[in-house]
Each structure stands twice: as structure tokens, then as C-alpha cells.
Amino acid sequence: MLSKKAKYAIKTILFLQDHPDLLPISAKAIAEKEHIPYKFLENILRDLKSHQLVKSIRGAEGGYALAKDxxxxxxxxxxxxxxxxxxxxxxxxxxxxxxxxxxxxxxxxxxxxxxxxxxxxxxxxxxxxxxxxxxxxx
Amino acid sequence: MLSKKAKYAIKTILFLQDHPDLLPISAKAIAEKEHIPYKFLENILRDLKSHQLVKSIRGAEGGYALAKDxxxxxxxxxxxxxxxxxxxxxxxxxxxxxxxxxxxxxxxxxxxxxxxxxxxxxxxxxxxxxxxxxxxxx
DNA sequence: TATATATCCTATAAAAAAGATAGGAATTAT
DNA sequence: ATAATTCCTATCTTTTTTATAGGATATATA
Structure with missing residues (x-):
């Protein structure tokens, strides 16, 4: 079976795919919309980033977006x-x-x-x- | 990844398949030959039996054999x-x-x-x- | 029939992995 | 300056996996 971590990650990827905005999306927003524990999601996003699946922008108005098509x-x-x-x-x-x-x-x-x-x-x-x-x- | 339990189980199945003797094979023998902790193997064999994958014969000279081809x-x-x-x-x-x-x-x-x-x-x-x-x- | 060798069963212990949280440092738009 | 955010390390909790313990039950055979 898939771990929750991987399931959350896929939800995150699909969510980002559905919101190809100009602005990045914050971890907070993803956590709320997808019902993922915020701090857990932070860890997941870090791993997704280190594997070049998402990219991030730091600071206020920062957030995440897919790193590739x-x-x-x-x-x-x-x-x-x-x-x-x-x-x-x-x-x-x-x-x-x-x-x-x-x-x-x-x-x-x-x-x-x-x-x-x-x-x-x-x-x-x-x-x-x-x-x-x-x-x-x- | 496969659990050790499942891996041991597959080893056991292959072992039984390789020894289609007239006599059943004891858990002790399988554990020794396949390097599986004996008591752990007992649990595995019980599960394999309850799922109709192996059959058993009790008592001295007893043991296990495949339950189907x-x-x-x-x-x-x-x-x-x-x-x-x-x-x-x-x-x-x-x-x-x-x-x-x-x-x-x-x-x-x-x-x-x-x-x-x-x-x-x-x-x-x-x-x-x-x-x-x-x-x-x- | 006594003995040795097995399966069978329940319970528990130990170790490892998964899931979740905490606290704060660093960055940046406003 | 402030608020919002990513980033980082560490730790705690819970669950699952792996393994062991102790004994009850069955049976071939000497």
C-alpha cells in the first residue's frame, strides 16, 4: 500500500496541476484544501522540491508550483x-x-x-x- | 517493498515446490534450509494454511506440503x-x-x-x- | 503405552517505520 | 517594521513489522 506521505504528495501534485496560477500556492492553502497536516506537508514539500518535482518561492506571497509540466x-x-x-x-x-x-x-x-x-x-x-x-x- | 513475511512465504512455497516428496516437510527443516526464524515461520505457515496455499500433517513425521499445484x-x-x-x-x-x-x-x-x-x-x-x-x- | 517429534494456538516483547508536531531561523512583499 | 512565508533540525507518538515464549494437541514408532 501507498504511504500516507505519498498519497498526500500525489494530492499536492494534482492540486498544483489544477491551479496553474501565476502566483505560487502556499503550504498553508494546500494543507487546508486537501486536509493534510500542515507540518507534515512542509516535510513532504521539501522532499518534492529536493526531487525537482516542485519549485518554491520564499517569503510573503511565496509558495509552491510544479517544477515541470x-x-x-x-x-x-x-x-x-x-x-x-x-x-x-x-x-x-x-x-x-x-x-x-x-x-x-x-x-x-x-x-x-x-x-x-x-x-x-x-x-x-x-x-x-x-x-x-x-x-x-x- | 515486500515484507519479510511475504518474502519468507515465497521462499517457503518455492522450497515446497522443489521438494514434491511423498513425505511432508517439517517447519524445522524449512527454517534451517531457508534461514528463516523458526517461530516466525510457524506463524507464516499457519497463515499460508488458512489461505489454502499449504496443507499440513500433524504429529511425528508430520509437516507441510503445497495444497495445490x-x-x-x-x-x-x-x-x-x-x-x-x-x-x-x-x-x-x-x-x-x-x-x-x-x-x-x-x-x-x-x-x-x-x-x-x-x-x-x-x-x-x-x-x-x-x-x-x-x-x-x- | 511412553517418547520424541510435530503442528497448532495465544500472547507478548522488541525493533523499526510511519505519521505527526515543535520551535525557531531565514527570506521577502507590503 | 511587520506579517507571511519557506526552510531546517529535532523529537515525539503511534502503528506495523519482526521475532520470541510457552505450552496444548496430535501422531508415528519403538
Whole structure:
């Protein structure tokens, strides 16, 4: 399951996408509208920023806006920024690789091979732009 | 990421699949060979049994064996038995449905629509028999 | 029938992760 | 100068995960 952090982050991204104003939007406003604990959201926005998903403007009248076009943002990007690896086991993660403590030989590990296939296909799904997924249906 | 419990469970399933003996295999033997804490494994086996993935024989010379043909067992089944929902958010889970506390209208919720599509495709991948995934390559 | 080897069951402890909050420093528009 | 805001570090709380403990129940076999 997705963490609350990642869910809040996606809500935030969608909210910013819906409000492509000239002015940035404050964390306070997002927290209120999306019912996210304010201080928690601050942490989330910091992570989103460090992963280049949002940009910020400091000071009074400051706030946040998307750092790139929504068509360039995927669920996978948000999940990685918030929760880490997409892969179900660490030894086949591309960005968060870690060997399994007990593993004797990755080359022949069947669990690894099993989940390598799964990861490839899951990434394919999660890498699609949120715009192509979140769009309204007629 | 997969929980250790689910990972141990998959190791156990693969182990049982590799040893289709006439005699059942004891938890002790599995724990030793697969480096799984014995008492933890007991809990796992109980869950696997209650989900009809393994069967057991009690008493001396007792133990465990797969409850069905490996071709009928998927990663999804094991994940559901150990960790619960496959879906990334509870409101689109088929077997573990829960409404989101704050959600005002599921019909129009974009997050929900977003992850409904993702779930459909993820389930498709994870429902495939482990035999088709875990098989050796030439 | 006694014994050893198992599964089965409930409960609890320990460790780790997730979720949330606190307090204040730095920045900037008005 | 002030108010609104991002930014940063630290800590607390709650929940989940991982693991262990102790014993009840079943059964093959010597």
C-alpha cells in the first residue's frame, strides 16, 4: 500500500496541476484544501522540491508550483521521492539497490528473477505521466 | 517493498515446490534450509494454511506440503495472505476494501481513478502462476 | 503405552517505520 | 517594521513489522 506521505504528495501534485496560477500556492492553502497536516506537508514539500518535482518561492506571497509540466510527472517519480524503491525486493531496484543479507548468488536467485520481471512491468505502468491516467473520462 | 513475511512465504512455497516428496516437510527443516526464524515461520505457515496455499500433517513425521499445484499459485495469492491488499490505496481493493476517511465522493475521486487503473494492471502481472515466472531460462 | 517429534494456538516483547508536531531561523512583499 | 512565508533540525507518538515464549494437541514408532 501507498504511504500516507505519498498519497498526500500525489494530492499536492494534482492540486498544483489544477491551479496553474501565476502566483505560487502556499503550504498553508494546500494543507487546508486537501486536509493534510500542515507540518507534515512542509516535510513532504521539501522532499518534492529536493526531487525537482516542485519549485518554491520564499517569503510573503511565496509558495509552491510544479517544477515541470504535468506531462513529465509520473506516479513512479512521486513514489520514489516519498517511499523509495518501486521494486518489491531491494536487490533488483535500479535506484535503491541493496543486496539481500542471506543471498548467496544473485545470478541464480529465483526470487530475484521472479521479481525482476515483475518490477520491469510495474515500472512501465507507474512511469506513465499522471496526466494520461488522471484525466477525466467522457 | 515486500515484507519479510511475504518474502519468507515465497521462499517457503518455492522450497515446497522443489521438494514434491511423498513425505511432508517439517517447519524445522524449512527454517534451517531457508534461514528463516523458526517461530516466525510457524506463524507464516499457519497463515499460508488458512489461505489454502499449504496443507499440513500433524504429529511425528508430520509437516507441510503445497495444497495445490504450483501452476495454481501466484505471487498475488501469497502477498494477499501475508500483507493484505495488492492495490496501492484501500478504496479500490477488491478483497480489502476500505473507504478513505476524508474522501467525499469516490465516484469523482481522481486519485481513486488513477490507482484503479494501476491496480488492474498490477494484479494482471501478480496473478500469473509463479511457475511461469520462476522457471529457469536457457 | 511412553517418547520424541510435530503442528497448532495465544500472547507478548522488541525493533523499526510511519505519521505527526515543535520551535525557531531565514527570506521577502507590503 | 511587520506579517507571511519557506526552510531546517529535532523529537515525539503511534502503528506495523519482526521475532520470541510457552505450552496444548496430535501422531508415528519403538
Amino acid at each position: 504535468p506531462s513529465q510527472i509520473s506516479i513512479a517519480q512521486v513514489m520514489r521521492a516519498m517511499d523509495g524503491p518501486i521494486a518489491l525486493i531491494p536487490c533488483i531496484s535500479e535506484r535503491f539497490y541493496e543486496s539481500c543479507a542471506e543471498c548467496e548468488d544473485e545470478e541464480t536467485c529465483r526470487i530475484r528473477r521472479l521479481f525482476a520481471e515483475v518490477r520491469t512491468e510495474m515500472v512501465e505502468i507507474l512511469e506513465r505521466p499522471i496526466t494520461t491516467l488522471a484525466k477525466e473520462r467522457e | 504450483p501452476s495454481q499459485i501466484s505471487i498475488a495469492q501469497v502477498m494477499r495472505a501475508m500483507d493484505g491488499p495488492i492495490a496501492l490505496i484501500p478504496c479500490i481493493s477488491e478483497r480489502f476494501y476500505e473507504s478513505c476517511a476524508e474522501c467525499e465522493d469516490e465516484e469523482t475521486c481522481r486519485i481513486r481513478r488513477l490507482f484503479a487503473e494501476v491496480r488492474t494492471e498490477m494484479v494482471e502481472i501478480l496473478e500469473r502462476p509463479i511457475t511461469t515466472l520462476a522457471k529457469e531460462r536457457e
